[in-house]
Amino acid sequence: xxxxxxxxxxxxxxxxxxxxxxxxxxxxxxxxxxxxxxxxxxxxxxxxxxxxxxxxxxxxxxxxxxxxxxxxxxxxxxxxxxxxxxxxxxxxxxxxxxxxxxxxxxxxxxxxxxxxxxxxxxxxxxxxxxxxxxxxxxxxxxxxxxxxxxxxxxxxxxxxxxxxxxxxxxxxxxxxxxxxxxxxxxxxxxxxxxxxxxxxxxxxxxxxxxxxxxxxxxxxxxxxxxxxxxxxxxxxxxxxxxxxxxxxxxxxxxxxxxxxxxx
Amino acid sequence: xxxxxxxxxxxxxxxxxxxxxxxxxxxxxxxxxxxxxxxxxxxxxxxxxxxxxxxxxxxxxxxxxxxxxxxxxxxxxxxxxxxxxxxxxxxxxxxxxxxxxxxxxxxxxxxxxxxxxxxxxxxxxxxxxxxxxxxxxxxxxxxxxxxxxxxxxxxxxxxxxxxxxxxxxxxxxxxxxxxxxxxxxxxxxxxxxxxxxxxxxx
Numbered sequence: 001x002x003x004x005x006x007x008x009x010x011x012x013x014x015x016x017x018x019x020x021x022x023x024x025x026x027x028x029x030x031x032x033x034x035x036x037x038x039x040x041x042x043x044x045x046x047x048x049x050x051x052x053x054x055x056x057x058x059x060x061x062x063x064x065x066x067x068x069x070x071x072x073x074x075x076x077x078x079x080x081x082x083x084x085x086x087x088x089x090x091x092x093x094x095x096x097x098x099x100x101x102x103x104x105x106x107x108x109x110x111x112x113x114x115x116x117x118x119x120x121x122x123x124x125x126x127x128x129x130x131x132x133x134x135x136x137x138x139x140x141x142x143x144x145x146x147x148x149x150x151x152x153x154x155x156x157x158x159x160x161x162x163x164x165x166x167x168x169x170x171x172x173x174x175x176x177x178x179x180x181x182x183x184x185x186x187x188x189x190x191x192x193x194x195x196x197x198x199x200x201x202x203x204x205x206x207x208x209x210x211x212x213x214x215x216x217x218x219x220x221x222x223x224x225x226x227x228x229x230x231x232x233x234x235x236x237x238x239x240x241x242x243x244x245x246x247x248x249x250x251x252x253x254x255x256x257x258x259x260x261x262x263x
Numbered sequence: 264x265x266x267x268x269x270x271x272x273x274x275x276x277x278x279x280x281x282x283x284x285x286x287x288x289x290x291x292x293x294x295x296x297x298x299x300x301x302x303x304x305x306x307x308x309x310x311x312x313x314x315x316x317x318x319x320x321x322x323x324x325x326x327x328x329x330x331x332x333x334x335x336x337x338x339x340x341x342x343x344x345x346x347x348x349x350x351x352x353x354x355x356x357x358x359x360x361x362x363x364x365x366x367x368x369x370x371x372x373x374x375x376x377x378x379x380x381x382x383x384x385x386x387x388x389x390x391x392x393x394x395x396x397x398x399x400x401x402x403x404x405x406x407x408x409x410x411x412x413x414x415x416x417x418x419x420x421x422x423x424x425x426x427x428x429x430x431x432x433x434x435x436x437x438x439x440x441x442x443x444x445x446x447x448x449x450x451x452x453x454x455x456x457x458x459x460x461x462x463x464x465x
Contacts, residue, residue, distance in 0.1 A: 054411045087360015089368075123340065123353055208439035211432075219431075221409045244412045250377060251406055257381035258399070 054240055059198055059216040060226050063097075063174075064104055066196045066215075070171025071108040076144075077101070078113050078170040080161060080186065081125060082177020082201065083154060085118035089224070090202045094176030095121075095128050096227030097200060101174060102132025111144035113168055117157045122149050158182035162189045175199040175214070176223070179206045187213035200226060401430035 070077045079098055084091055098114075105112050112129060116122035126147045133139050150160045162185065165173070173190045175183075175197070183206040190197050191213045199210040200218030210217045218226050225243075228236040275290040315331045318324040333355060339348040380402060384392055408427035415421050 053414065055414050057411075087356055087364065089361055089364055092357060092361055120353065120356060123337070123349065124357070127350065127353070205438060208435040208442075211435060212439065225411050240411050244410045247406055247410055250373075251403055254377060254380050254399075254403070261381050261383050262385075 054229065054237065057218065057222055057226060057229065059200065059218040059222065060229055062196075062198055062216045063101060066172035066174075066198055067101065067104045067108055067110055069196055071110045073171040075171035076111040076113050076168055077105060078161075078165065078168065078173045078190075078195070079125070080173065080175050081114070081116050081118075081121050082175070082179050082203075083117060083157070083182065084178035086121040086124045088178060090176075090178045091121060091124075093224050093227040094200065095124050096230065097174070097176050097223075098125055099128040099132050100230040102129040103136050106133040106136035106138035106141055109138065109141060110171075111141060112147070113145070113164065113170065114147045115150040115157075115161055115164060116148070117150060117152045119149055122147060154180060154182055155185075158185045161186055165189055165193055165195075169193055170195050172196045172198070175201065175210070176218075177201065178203050179210075184209040184213065400426070401434075405431055 067077055079101060081094055081098075082088075082091055086092065086095065102112065114125055114129070116125060129145060129147060130139075130142060133141050133145075151157050166189075170193070173195045175186065176199070179186075179201055180203065183201075183203070187197060187199065187210060197214040198216045198218075199214045200223035201207065201210060202220050202223060204220065207217070207219055225240055228240050272290050272293075275286040278284055279287045315327055315334075318327045319331070333352040336348050336352045339345045380399070382395065384395070387395070404423050404427035406427075408424045408431070413420060415424055
């Protein structure tokens with residue numbers, strides 16, 4: 001409780017500092033550091049947060065259903081990483097989802113086909129898939145999986161994936177990461193093959209196309225939260241909780257600032 | 264001479280419209296071969312010669328050995344016994360890449376947006392105030408939708424989240440329509456050019 005009170009006082013002090021300095025942004029930056037510190041503290045030092053539960057995200061729940069359906073049909077699953085390579089946040093979040101997909105695929109014995117447009121992304125994906133198969137004690141499945149580099153050019157990449165989709169006829173297709181103009185080309189073709197499609201992207205401009213052609217979609221922040229969700233441990237839940245707290249504080253900050261600016 | 268070769272290769276590529284044939288295959292392999300060869304040489308020159316060899320040998324910058332070695336560790340991927348060593352440069356890239364990306368994102372996607380949201384109403388017309396209130400409601404309800412810890416069991420919570428979804432779908436719908444309009448205007452332009460060419464010939 002003492003920590004909570006101290007945190008609230010510090011938060012209010014930072015808000016007042018920011019409002020006093022009008023739009024300097026100094027207090028706002030201070031708030032960000034404050035939340036970064038609070039997240040680290042709660043992640044590593046604080047006692048357990050009682051009954052911490054999160055709402056369900058349909059796209060994550062559907063991962064198992066999609067892989068199960070693919071298994072029933074005797075078809076492989078297709079994982080497509082975004083156009084932005086791995087050091088980008090969205091690609092890293094996509095890799096975490098791939099880890100979960102690999103675990104489920106190993107459990108069902110369904111091979112994964114995964115083309116990439118960047119060699120580093122391909123390596124990261126290979127490691128994730130290997131780790132996923134290893135944790136489900138089905139490393140032999142790697143021989144049936146196909147993880148490869150296609151091309152780094154946008155439209156040849158899309159054309160290559162479409163050709164692959166027509167040839168392999170996967171039961172489920174996953175699109176995870178940042179996408180550009182190729183999104184509708186990929187998802188429309190995937191939909192024509194009858195595969196169940198789950199996408200996760202932070203590309204706001206492409207979300208409408210994913211909504212119209214995919215069965216499930218992880219929108220923006222949901223993709224980042226998904227990578228924490230699927231870990232399903234105390235630390236991940238705490239990080240989601242802390243990010244929510246930061247968002248709630250931002251909402252409060254905006255409302256207070258509007259009120260003060262218009263006084 | 265170059266124009267004739269270009270024209271012939273174009274015809275070879277377009278011959279695919281009549282089905283797969285040796286002329287198309289020849290052009291396809293020619294492009295792939297040239298691209299791969301050019302790409303490799305460019306990468307070798309930009310990545311190895313200019314960023315590693317010249318600074319190390321000619322300029323005496325010995326620190327480039329560290330990133331050089333990290334880069335070369337990727338080649339351990341091909342060894343079954345030592346492939347774990349390839350994970351270290353990958354981890355380095357992931358860590359630095361994510362760290363470098365988060366900083367600018369905080370500045371552009373969070374700080375500036377928050378500051379731009381809180382505005383003074385004085386000097387605004389009634390219409391502008393209404394517009395601003397709609398934007399504010401859309402922003403706050405959308406942010407509320409992305410709170411994951413709240414279970415949304417109560418009707419009020421569901422209502423706020425649904426308003427957020429409504430605004431998001433409104434935005435996505437407008438974006439989708441705008442893109443389709445752009446595509447249609449492109450098609451109209453192409454059709455216009457086609458008819459202009461036809462009329463100029465006859």
